[in-house]
Amino acid sequence: MYVYLGIDVGSVSTNLVATGEDGTIKHSIYMRTSGKPIEVVQKGLKLMHLALPPGTKVAGVGTTGSGRHLAGVMTGADVVKNEITTHAIAASNVVPGVQTILEIGGQDSKIIILRNGVVSDFAMNTVCAAGTGSFLDQQASRLNLDIEDFGPQALQSKVPVQIAGRCAVFAESDMIHKQQMGYNIPDILAGLCEALVRNYMNNVGKGKEILAPVVFQGGVAANAGMKWAFEKALEIEVIVPPYFNVMGALGAAMLARESTNRRKTGFRGFQVADSDFCSGGFACDGCPNICEVVEIQEGGRVIARWGDRCGRWSNALANEEKIS
Numbered sequence: 001m002y003v004y005l006g007i008d009v010g011s012v013s014t015n016l017v018a019t020g021e022d023g024t025i026k027h028s029i030y031m032r033t034s035g036k037p038i039e040v041v042q043k044g045l046k047l048m049h050l051a052l053p054p055g056t057k058v059a060g061v062g063t064t065g066s067g068r069h070l071a072g073v074m075t076g077a078d079v080v081k082n083e084i085t086t087h088a089i090a091a092s093n094v095v096p097g098v099q100t101i102l103e104i105g106g107q108d109s110k111i112i113i114l115r116n117g118v119v120s121d122f123a124m125n126t127v128c129a130a131g132t133g134s135f136l137d138q139q140a141s142r143l144n145l146d147i148e149d150f151g152p153q154a155l156q157s158k159v160p161v162q163i164a165g166r167c168a169v170f171a172e173s174d175m176i177h178k179q180q181m182g183y184n185i186p187d188i189l190a191g192l193c194e195a196l197v198r199n200y201m202n203n204v205g206k207g208k209e210i211l212a213p214v215v216f217q218g219g220v221a222a223n224a225g226m227k228w229a230f231e232k233a234l235e236i237e238v239i240v241p242p243y244f245n246v247m248g249a250l251g252a253a254m255l256a257r258e259s260t261n262r263r264k265t266g267f268r269g270f271q272v273a274d275s276d277f278c279s280g281g282f283a284c285d286g287c288p289n290i291c292e293v294v295e296i297q298e299g300g301r302v303i304a305r306w307g308d309r310c311g312r313w314s315n316a317l318a319n320e321e322k323i324s
Helices: 037-051 068-075 083-094 133-142 147-155 168-181 185-203 224-234 244-260 270-274 312-323
Strands: 002-009 013-019 025-032 057-064 100-104 109-115 118-125 214-217 277-283 292-298 301-306
Touching: 002 037, 002 068, 002 083, 002 244, 013 037, 013 244, 025 037, 025 244, 037 068, 037 270, 037 277, 057 068, 057 083, 057 244, 068 292, 068 301, 083 100, 083 109, 083 118, 083 214, 083 244, 133 147, 133 168, 147 185, 147 224, 168 185, 185 224, 214 224, 214 244, 292 312, 301 312
Parallel strands: 002 057, 100 214
Antiparallel strands: 002 013, 013 025, 100 109, 109 118, 277 292, 292 301
């Protein structure tokens, strides 16, 4: 059996998806990155290898997310793409005709507008954490709630409380104030969901034409309270796909399938899960740009560099590889 592997390395979660030649998902893995992308990618590869039937061959690999270059170097990826492209590809395949994608992850949020199957506009919010998964995790922990109970509790609300949601700090302060005034937890949680959706629409979604079908994906899509708040604000049905939390990895796998078509893949094999990788960096003082160069080593040997605008370091490494 041939499979195509997609790897999405984000700041909060790292996800792997293996799809068959027909595009169906054979196995998916969702893990916390915990600030250790190299170790988590290796752990994910081990788990994926164990989950796939013996004799399965990887015909192509795609990587995405903020750690896509790192994962690409480690695995020998055939395709390295940004999150906008992979999320759009995955959503278009899962929900044909999708015109709007609402995506909220652990540290950022984005909106993707598609028309006739093509991305026509998008926006990202990477400045404020209000409304992202990490903020919701923090608030659930502060209220002594499991994050899985956040959505169901919010749906029990009768009269949502008005919460200031333009800033994570103000939202938390307002929640504490409302608790001290005696409001119940479901009403506070529902009010927070509404506030975060308002914040999303006023920042990420500002000026965007939101048309159905609307797909909600990313880890926060698991929160039924956020889905309810989006539907209330948009007055449109919001679809949460079955694999909402690994859509980036799914899109990367789909792009790998389109790219390689069972030609020779650059995948270095599941044995890279046992390789000795380490990452570092340095500031190049060769010009006023002072580029921060990222350097990846395997077994003490430099295998990749990026971040230099002029290519002084990355090109030098590429030339060394050609000579050797």
